[in-house]
Amino acid sequence: MRDVLSTLTRDVLFGPLDTPGRTEAVVNRLRTAVALGVLADGAQLPSEVELAAQFNVAPGTLREALAALREEGIVETRRGRGGGSFVRVPESLHVAHASALLASMPPPEFRDLSDWRAAVAGASAELAAERASDQDVGHLGSLAGSLAAAEDEATARRFDARFHIALAAAAQSRRLSTEAINLQVTYAPMLALVYADPDVRREGGTRLAEVADCVRAGEAERARRVVTELTSDTARRLSRLRSRTAAPGTGTGREAR
CATH class of the missing domain: 1.10.10.10 (Winged helix-like DNA-binding domain superfamily/Winged helix DNA-binding domain)
Structure with missing residues (x-):
């Protein structure tokens, strides 16, 4: 796979x-x-x-x-x-690009992409709990552990991306996999800002490990709920950062969630 x-x-x-x-x-x-x-x-x-x-x-x-x-x-x-x-x-690639992307993104687009990321992750987790192989589950657990142990935001963002792509692959859905990859272009670069905090990296890895455990146990509804809550929490963190860094003229509006 x-x-x-x-x-x-x-x-x-x-x-x-x-x-x-x-x-x-x-x-x-x-x-x-x-x-x-x-x-x-x-x-x-x-x-x-x-x-x-x-x-x-x-x-x-x-x-x-x-x-x-x-x-x-x-x-x-x-x-x-x-x-x-x-x-x-x-070394500056990830943070510089993330800051520019977050500051320039209009609130409606940010909210829409956040919703779409949660929807893709939730559907992937639910289907993965029904379809994933033992190899898939082991790979998910390894990626979650790597995120928790990441020493910098760029590495953490990479393992977060790989986890979500692997989760969609474990759902055995080419369409979900394609969307998960597309989100790495349109949304995921901003995660480097969230993962600048070591505590958030550890928390993210722990919660993704919980998703992997749900997939292993075949708990589809719980898998969807856990990953959706995590993506929503991430959107809220980014929204708070965005309110402080939004480019002039983009407005703050009603932020995501």
Whole structure:
């Protein structure tokens, strides 16, 4: 299942784009691939022609996206023999991107994405409790433990993302898995801000371990309730942070939950 999930994650992150604002969409896809560890530090990207074809964008759009990533320090381009574009993972990547995303997101969009994340996680947990294999459950427990032991927010955010993707995979639903991966682009980067607190990292790992235990015991309703409560608590934490960091003109409105 993990090999299938890895393939699906790549398929989603490097699949054709069908949304406007394609330069920023390419940037977000590649940034998310780095954050999830799909693209490791030092990895060489495909050629510009190949990558543009994968995303179904014009070569100029792809070059603009790579230029933006170079400015962020995420991509390094080398010329000559053995040249190409290579991944770099600056320590500031996750927090800087999370802060910018949270501050710029309008309240209705933040609330809608928070609701959708809770819905996808809840449905995944409920179905996983009915369908997960022993291997799936063991993997979920391992990811929860890794989150609790994470030493920084970037690592914690990565294990949180992998847990939710693995939970959807354990539900044996390709659609839920695809949505769980999509949420890593649109919402999950902001979790780096929540996981800056070591206590929250430990609490998050403990509560995800409880979800894994519910899945193991086949307690579908409880699994849904626990993961939904956790995602709702996370949204409230982010909402409080957002009220202090919202960009001028976005307004505070009625925050999520």
